[in-house]
Amino acid sequence: MNNNKSPSYIADAAVLVIEPDLNAWKKLDPILRLYFGFVKHTKTAEQAKVSFRRFHFNLIIIDSTLLKEFWQALTDNKQQLDTLHTVHSNTRDDITELCFPLSFILTSRSNEPELIIEAMRMGACDFIAKPLFHEDVERAITHWQFRLSHKKITNITNNCNKQHSLFIGESEIIKNIRKNLYEISLNHHPLLIEGEAGTGKKLAIKQLELFSASQSQMINIDCRAPSLIDWHKLANCCTQTKLQTFLVITHINLLSITEQTQLLHLLNSTVLKNNSLVRLISLSQSSLLNLVKNKTFLSDLYYRIAVVNISLPPLSQHPEDIVTLVKFFTNNLLMAMDKNYGQILSRFQTWQASDFLSLTEHNWPNNTQELKNTVEKCLIQNITPQHYFMQTQRNELERTHNEHDFPIEWSLKKIEKAHILRVMNIYQGNRILTAEHLGVARKTIDRKLKEWKQD
Structure with a gap:
């Protein structure tokens, strides 16, 4: 060729x-x-x-x-x-x-x-x-x-291929996110992206930017500081440009009813309503529809900003992507290293299957960002993931040692259940570390949990 x-x-x-x-x-x-x-x-x-x-x-x-x-x-x-x-x-x-x-x-x-x-x-x-x-x-x-x-794109599947995607993983969840983001990029309807912290809401916006064929700009509004928002100045910024504009409103769920009303008036004004160059993207860490049902979010505003909706699930819902993400973050860290490149690589190569299992069994309450932080911390501080979790949770156990006294009338069986669940909670659901801490086999923990579920 x-x-x-x-x-x-x-x-x-x-x-x-x-x-x-x-x-x-x-x-x-x-x-x-x-x-x-x-x-x-x-x-x-x-x-x-x-x-x-x-x-x-x-x-x-x-x-x-x-x-x-x-x-x-x-x-x-x-x-x-x-x-x-x-x-x-x-x-x-x-x-x-x-x-x-x-x-x-x-x-x-x-x-x-x-x-x-x-x-x-x-x-x-x-x-x-x-x-x-x-x-x-x-x-x-x-x-x-x-x-x-x-490569010529003949269908959606080809276009949202992992080589072109910022979302790393091969689970059905990640594949659907790639597919949905590509479909969303084909229109300019107002978009609402919902998901917990660390699930990739801002990454989704970057993905839409990559899919955009034309030169674009981004205007960010952080609703955690609503007093600093000048809605009229914002409207002027959107209209005084000939570039494709992404108007991104983060933490929109934190706006008061008064501030929601101001935003609704702005979006319904002739300045923005028929402006095809401006695409509204709203980000929320909680379900806005639930807030609408609780009457803490205006239904008119909700249906104005959520013409298209995408929800990004927590990492705990697609744990099969964790190891791929671990390798991805390790690669990125290696590429950022100069003098310590070989040292970091050697440390990663000492990780065993038990370390990867510890990573996949962790609940990751702060999602992908927490995983990235943990991988980098383990490699930089030269500690394996399994020992990192044990050390972290040992500190937590020491901190809460005197906070749990069981009532004297409790049976031994009830105390056993409460203690196992307490340790498992501290290890954030990691059954391997729970079993190791208690000095029992992993199968024992599985059997106990199954019995309690049946009860």
Whole structure:
């Protein structure tokens, strides 16, 4: 494919190279670091499998001699892959999507057509003949980047692909969010985005900006400081521009009835009502419809701002995305590191399956932002997630040690139940840490909970 556009450096892109020949790797490494923020090299299929589970890679470059072995290593450990890579096999019919990212590049000393065709069927987007030359590698990367940025969109599913989405994960919930945001981007109706803190409301706005074909600007209004809002000045800002404007009102659920009335008058004025360049986006951490039912939010304003509505669920409702997010945040931290890059990477590679299970079993009351903070804290402070949770909750236990005395008339069975639930509450529902703290098996906690549920 002829393409005059040279490849560009992508700070948030990661590439995994599976190459047994050290000399070939030495040729690839300096070239790839010109275009990727994170470059990982492995010599065997087993090493590659471990790296693939632990990181989110945008591209894989693999030697043909290891292709089937790597494929087999992943599919033979399909159950473990589902746990650690958070991919549900029942949502993916094509095994190539289970094992690889959208595409991979094959390297080989053989130019046999059968080999290349088979690799293409397995998902390969390009082929580089060995010995490796700079111009061949650059051509392949250029081809990959060109396909990524100029791929023609034939349907919604293609357009809301994870490569183009700011929402990381492969759960049905995340897939629906991608699809819904793309559909929403096709119109300019007033939009209400609801969700708890940390669920990605501002990320959704950035996604809409990315989908926008025209140059745009954003005007933010924070309702936590309503006294600072000048509604008339705001109207002038929206009308004195020829750019597509996102008028974003955050924490709209905190407005008083008087302030809601002022906003409603502004939105119904001729200045904004028929202005096709202005799109109103309102953000709320609570259900506005419930506030309407409780008569603390004007129904007229609600139906004015919620022509289109999207709700972002808490992380606890799609825990299968947690490990993918952990790898994503780790990648971002590594890319921000200079001197400590190798140290941070080594720390992450010491994490065991129990650490990932601790992360997936945590309730995450502050959602994705709390997960990001925890991952970075563990890597920077050199503490594994399991020990981090144990340390944090041990401090909480010490703080509340004298706050719980059981009535003397309680039976031993009732005290046992209260104590187990108290410990589980402190560990925010994490059954592994609860069992470890109490010195019992995880199955014991599961059995007790099942009994209490039946009772």
